[in-house]
Amino acid sequence: MKSLKQLVENLNSKVMLSDCLDFLRELPTESVDLIYLDPPFFTQKEHRLTSRQGEEYSFSDRWNSKNEYLDFLRIRVLEMHRVLKSTGNIFLHCDNNASHYLRIILDDIFGENNFRSEIIWSYKRWSNSSKNLLPNHQVILYYSKSLRYAFNVIFTDxxxxxxxxxxxxxxxxxxxxxxxxxxxxxxxxxxxxxxGVPLSDVWEIPFLNPKAKERTGYPTQKPVELLKRIIEVGSRKGDLVLDPFCGSGTTLVAAKLMDRQYLGCDINSDAIALTKARLEQPFMTESVLLKKGAQAYNTKTDYEKAILDELNCTVVQRNRGIDGIIKNTRKDDLVAVKIQRQDESIDEAVSLLVSAGTKRKCKKLVLVARSDIPKEYPKNMVVLQGFNLQMKVSQLSK
Ligand SMILES: C[S@@+](CC[C@H](N)C(=O)[O-])C[C@H]1O[C@@H](n2cnc3c(N)ncnc32)[C@H](O)[C@@H]1O
Incomplete structure (x- = not known):
């Protein structure tokens, strides 16, 4: 069995199963160009997820106290400071559970004058309304080791x-x-x-959607797109990138795709197995949202928008069978609306609405026809003619 030291020295063994404290202690001083760490966030939860293939992954983020958590990170970040080159950069990913404490720890260890940015990773995620603002961002604290840090200016539109x-x-x-x-x-x-405009510190990068090919099933997996941007900002080709809490290996995949050297470790053997498998065929799911912009999903014509507005609907994009759901009905009284498209026969439109509406357990269906009224349609369907919309929501929900 090779020692940790031998393994770290061996360039072919860049991913290690280890507590990152032991791993970091074996690394030479000033040997790494960029460190990204995505440690547990002090959520006081057990994070569990099952992959599409049925594998269960989990890691614990439970602590006896906040101080225990902060001490855990402080000693590890001290080692990270030691192994970082004087031109190096460190990016610490966290959220509102502890970002305010971690900023102070980083100020202590790296020095306030080496604080570079508080990056806000902003995304859209829906959850049930609670008496609070919906949390839709996480924080990445960016520090350099000195003022001679590597930095690539990126321009945006x-x-x-x-x-x-x-x-x-x-x-x-x-x-x-x-x-x-x-x-x-x-x-x-x-x-x-x-x-163009220099890249700002607010990064809108979509969260990995559940169907993304890149998604491994590892809890709290970050998008490769996010890591690519960090690596692009803070390192050059051939540089050594280290992720001491590598999880499913996202950072290492991004580093490999961008021709950087990489080193990673995790205390969880499932995470290491997953990372090794991902590194054999590194790839990234391209975000259509990022490539084309949010407007690309907004496919309704003015005619359709006017009708949906008239019927007081929440507009539904990306579904052939449902264009809108009538607002403010009760949970068991869902009303789905479909507007017949120009390239659809009226019978096709009926069948698309029935199938999409039944799947979502809609009680009533509203079809807005372009010209002809269908000869046959189910009892729970109301057919309106688009050019002469008379029926209002109040009548539909009776
Ligand atoms: C938030 S996850 C990282 C997710 C990762 N960025 C990704 O995209 O998949 C945190 C990881 O830290 C690992 N971890 C917790 N304590 C550790 C320690 N002392 N040393 C190394 N890894 C640790 C957990 O096993 C978990 O995989």
Whole structure:
């Protein structure tokens, strides 16, 4: 059996089953370029999930006290500081359970002047309403080891509200304020095409959806897309990336896809097996939402939107059988609405609505027909003619 030290030294063994404290202690000082850690968040929960293939994965995030949790992280982050190169960067992923305490620990260990950013990872996730704001972000605290840190400026597109002068303008400072630079005649001086807007500290990257090919079934798995961005910001090709709480191996997959060296460890043997399997065929699910923008999902025509609005519906996208659900009905009285499409016969429209509505246990169905009324349709269906919408929600829910 090889010692931990021998294994760490062996370049072919880059993923280890170990408590990261032992693992880190074996690493040479100033040997790593980028560290990303996604430790337990102090949720006081057991995280469990079952993969599509039926494997059960879990890890514990239960602690006797907050101090126990903070001490656990403090000694490990101290080791991370030691192994990080002087040009290196560290990204600590956390959430509102402990981010405010962890910021202080990082200030202590890395120094306040090496705080670089508080990155907000923002995503949309739905849950039942409770008496609180829906938590839709997590925090990634970014520190460098010194002021000589590696950093790649990334440019993004201008927002749709930016006008052409703002894009082409050259900036000047007047009385301490930034203004457009103008010539003697008062015309805005063009600086020529720009590369875009530097990436901000709010990152909108979708959460992995349950059907994403990339999803392994490991609880709290992060998207490769998120890790690719971190690695892109804080390292160069060939650099060594370390994830001491690697879980399903997302960071290492992203590092491999981006031609970085990688090192990872986890205390859980299932996580290590999963990581090794993922690294054999690393891939990333491309987010359609990111590629095309949220508007790409908004496929309703103005005609359809007007009808759904008239019927007081919550608009449903990406479903051929249901275009809207009437708002404010009782849970057992769901009313599904479908608008016949131009390329559908009326019988096809009936059958699509019946099948989608039955699957969702809808009590009533409303079909908005473009011209003909179907000869046959079920008793729980109301057929309206699109050009002459008279029936209102009140009548439907009687
Ligand atoms: C939030 S998960 C990481 C998820 C990972 N980023 C992913 O995308 O799959 C935290 C991981 O830390 C591991 N862990 C907990 N204590 C550890 C320790 N002392 N040393 C190494 N790993 C540990 C858990 O087994 C779990 O896999």
């Amino acid at each position: 201008y927002s749709p509200t930016t006008n052409v002068d703002q894009i082409l303008q050259e900036r000047a400072r007047e009385n301490g304020k930034s203004t457009y630079k103008k010539d003697e005649e008062g015309n805005v001086i063009s600086s020529g095409p720009k590369r």
